Amino acid sequence: MIDNDSLRNRVAIVGVGESDIGKVPGMSGLGLNAQAARRALDDAGLKVSDIDGLLTAYSFTEPYFMLGSVMCEYLGIKPHFNASMVVGGCSPAIMLKHAAEAIAAGQCETVLVCAGENRATGQSRDQAVAALMAVGHPYYEQPYGPSIPSFYAMIAQRHMAEFGTTQEHLASVAVTTRSHALLHDNAHMKKPLTMEEVLNSKPIADPLKMLDCCLLSDAGGAFIVTSAERAKDLKSRPAYLAGIGEFHTHEHIMCAPSLTEFGAKESGEAAYRMARMTPADINVAQLYDCFTIVPIIELEELGFCGRGEGGFFYAEGHTRIGGKLPVNTHGGMLSHAHAGAAGGLLGIVEAVRQLRGGLGARQVEGAEVALVHNEGGILSSHCTMILTKDLC
Numbered sequence: 001m002i003d004n005d006s007l008r009n010r011v012a013i014v015g016v017g018e019s020d021i022g023k024v025p026g027m028s029g030l031g032l033n034a035q036a037a038r039r040a041l042d043d044a045g046l047k048v049s050d051i052d053g054l055l056t057a058y059s060f061t062e063p064y065f066m067l068g069s070v071m072c073e074y075l076g077i078k079p080h081f082n083a084s085m086v087v088g089g090c091s092p093a094i095m096l097k098h099a100a101e102a103i104a105a106g107q108c109e110t111v112l113v114c115a116g117e118n119r120a121t122g123q124s125r126d127q128a129v130a131a132l133m134a135v136g137h138p139y140y141e142q143p144y145g146p147s148i149p150s151f152y153a154m155i156a157q158r159h160m161a162e163f164g165t166t167q168e169h170l171a172s173v174a175v176t177t178r179s180h181a182l183l184h185d186n187a188h189m190k191k192p193l194t195m196e197e198v199l200n201s202k203p204i205a206d207p208l209k210m211l212d213c214c215l216l217s218d219a220g221g222a223f224i225v226t227s228a229e230r231a232k233d234l235k236s237r238p239a240y241l242a243g244i245g246e247f248h249t250h251e252h253i254m255c256a257p258s259l260t261e262f263g264a265k266e267s268g269e270a271a272y273r274m275a276r277m278t279p280a281d282i283n284v285a286q287l288y289d290c291f292t293i294v295p296i297i298e299l300e301e302l303g304f305c306g307r308g309e310g311g312f313f314y315a316e317g318h319t320r321i322g323g324k325l326p327v328n329t330h331g332g333m334l335s336h337a338h339a340g341a342a343g344g345l346l347g348i349v350e351a352v353r354q355l356r357g358g359l360g361a362r363q364v365e366g367a368e369v370a371l372v373h374n375e376g377g378i379l380s381s382h383c384t385m386i387l388t389k390d391l392c
Helices: 029-044 067-075 091-104 125-132 148-163 167-181 195-199 264-275 293-301 310-315 332-336 342-356
Strands: 011-018 053-056 081-084 110-118 203-205 218-227 239-248 284-287 369-376 381-388
Touching: 011 029, 011 091, 011 342, 029 067, 029 110, 029 218, 053 067, 053 091, 067 081, 091 110, 091 218, 091 239, 091 342, 091 369, 091 381, 110 342, 148 203, 148 293, 167 195, 167 293, 167 310, 167 332, 218 342, 239 264, 239 342, 264 293, 264 369, 264 381, 284 293, 284 342, 293 310, 293 369, 332 342, 342 369, 342 381
Parallel strands: 053 081, 053 110, 284 369
Antiparallel strands: 011 218, 011 239, 110 218, 239 381, 369 381
16 A cells, blocks of 8 residues: 555656547547547656556547447546546546556556536537536435535525625625636636626526536546656646645535535645645645635535635635635636546646746746646545645
8 A cells, every 4th residue: 555645756647638529519528538638648758658547538429338438439548547536526637646656656657637527518408407406315314306516506505604604705706717717818707707607697596597507518637647757858838746645524515514514624734744734835726616615615525715715715816816815817717617526637737837837817826736636526525736846
């Protein structure tokens, strides 16, 4: 068994890529993954033949059972290490952890991690709604008709009741991330957004409005992981893995131990401990934001503000570029892109790019340490990573 602390500074992300994003007619989910993978390979200065490990997630729009093997076949890769992981939106971060462990154990040298789907054009509206209804417990939740938005709405209601979080706080999350997306050439959403537009958007599940909910995009993302030693010789500046931790509390919301406390605290503590850092060391964060309540809770659990203060932290502008802790500088899943596991993976891509610098108006000044948090299910599974510009 690989000791988590032994992974510190052992591996680096050496290439990142994202597909065309938004509505991309004629592009399959596999095609979006391939496009992102090709761009990540080019970014690293590597060839397909250099890849000896591949990890991918799952797909609602592709009919394949062994998606990892299918992806290898599609890309022309014959690896020593291959799997497809299903941990919901938490999959990309956990795939990085597995890639790091495999490289440290000598199972492979260079791992391609990719995820993506054509959710905007590859499924009908009815199919999209059906997917939102398929997460609840098949015996004790699904028969009563709840949806993913309704589960997150319960969490939002509880947070509002316990801490005084308001709909304006939620709306400030959507407005902030949209302002960041407008600085990204490949973002799905390109129109400015106001507080009034969020608050007056269509009700989905009280208190969540349409613009409190993530996008459905055609999108794919990819990154390449190799040893820190080999990373020094490749084309692009690497981002080193300083810390990573995961934690799982439940799958179905009826089994959640709390509606205000989740596993981000524990996964974050593991990542901080491995990196030998604290929240004060983080310069930029990419937080999972499938609904506006989620990054508010993650801010609190990851130690960036006190319990119940996440909404105020957003409303006071601290998460904007130039603020105390810029969050989701690419626009997140609320405004940049969301397509299954690609949503969280694109946050990893953005973290690497921030550490490299040169992003113009989107660049966080002095970004040397980035935190990424992915969550899966209904705040069920959590993985936190800390990436650094230099070995630490």
